[in-house]
Amino acid sequence: MSAPTDTVVGLRGASASLGARQVLHGIDLAVARGEVVALLGANGSGKSTAVRAVVGRVRLSGGTWELFGTPGDRFRQWARIGYVPQRTTAAGGVPATVREVVAAGRLARTGLRPPGRADRAAVARAIELVGMADRARDAVDALSGGQHQRVLIARALATEPDLLIMDEPMAGVDLAAQQVLAETVRAQVAAGVTVLLVLHELGPLAPLIDRAVLLRDGRVVHDGPPPSGLEPDHVHPHADPATAPVKGHLDRWTS
Numbered sequence: 001m002s003a004p005t006d007t008v009v010g011l012r013g014a015s016a017s018l019g020a021r022q023v024l025h026g027i028d029l030a031v032a033r034g035e036v037v038a039l040l041g042a043n044g045s046g047k048s049t050a051v052r053a054v055v056g057r058v059r060l061s062g063g064t065w066e067l068f069g070t071p072g073d074r075f076r077q078w079a080r081i082g083y084v085p086q087r088t089t090a091a092g093g094v095p096a097t098v099r100e101v102v103a104a105g106r107l108a109r110t111g112l113r114p115p116g117r118a119d120r121a122a123v124a125r126a127i128e129l130v131g132m133a134d135r136a137r138d139a140v141d142a143l144s145g146g147q148h149q150r151v152l153i154a155r156a157l158a159t160e161p162d163l164l165i166m167d168e169p170m171a172g173v174d175l176a177a178q179q180v181l182a183e184t185v186r187a188q189v190a191a192g193v194t195v196l197l198v199l200h201e202l203g204p205l206a207p208l209i210d211r212a213v214l215l216r217d218g219r220v221v222h223d224g225p226p227p228s229g230l231e232p233d234h235v236h237p238h239a240d241p242a243t244a245p246v247k248g249h250l251d252r253w254t255s
């Protein structure tokens with residue numbers, strides 16, 4: 001059965017393994033056009049793996065995967081998707097300016113043709129949207145972690161996506177920049193963009209979230225409205241996921 005055409009993301013019964021370890025155990029994750037969905041869960045619960053499966057970077061060992069109503073392995077319209085991966089500490093090492101990095105995001109639209117006026121305008125708009133216009137000529141190496149994150153988000157926006165997927169966009173971003181990013185997401189949502197976010201706390205994005213999907217040990221344990229004040233516990237990235245607690249508000253929510 002194919003997904004209704006307004007289903008932008010459709011994982012059904014999706015299983016995936018990384019190395020010898022099964023990380024996703026038959027999850028359903030559907031996002032309808034125009035929806036803003038938060039994927040929540042403790043460290044190691046499989047959130048990043050789930051969104052990487054959505055963008056085809058992790059192969060499913062079971063279940064089905066659709067994008068915009070098309071089976072994922074036949075999907076070709078990658079320019080419709082803006083993806084901001086979880087931030088790594090690696091700076092990249094390639095000297096490039098903010099504008100160059102963001103322009104690289106536009107390549108999904110331009111392909112091999114030379115960029116035109118509309119492409120340059122989209123790049124400038126994306127940089128403006130994340131509040132980095134005054135840094136456009138600066139080397140990305142010179143930026144703070146939060147500024148770097150804003151550049152990666154601008155790179156995803158430069159393609160003018162119909163679906164924006166961000167993996168922990170607020171991690172390492174100071175409060176003022178979080179507000180800028182929340183405003184950016186708000187503008188995208190107002191423009192009709194569908195949004196899938198991996199978050200460890202709803203924070204300033206809370207008012208935008210339509211639905212929350214909570215993973216625990218690679219299984220969906222809740223799919224519904226995000227309770228207000230939800231603050232899933234998030235421990236340090238290198239904590240043992242097997243023992244990472246899910247407590248506080250989440251306990252009340254899932255028990």
Ligand SMILES: Nc1ncnc2c1ncn2[C@@H]1O[C@H](COP(=O)(O)OP(=O)(O)OP(=O)(O)O)[C@@H](O)[C@H]1O
Pocket residue numbers: 018019020021023041042043044045046047048049050086237241
């Ligand atoms: N290459 C790998 N080989 C084996 N296991 C892996 C590999 N990469 C990740 N894992 C494990 O897969 C599990 C799920 O990881 P994933 O990154 O999807 O979780 P997450 O919910 O996004 O967690 P976090 O909040 O820490 O990013 C974790 O237990 C992780 O240790």
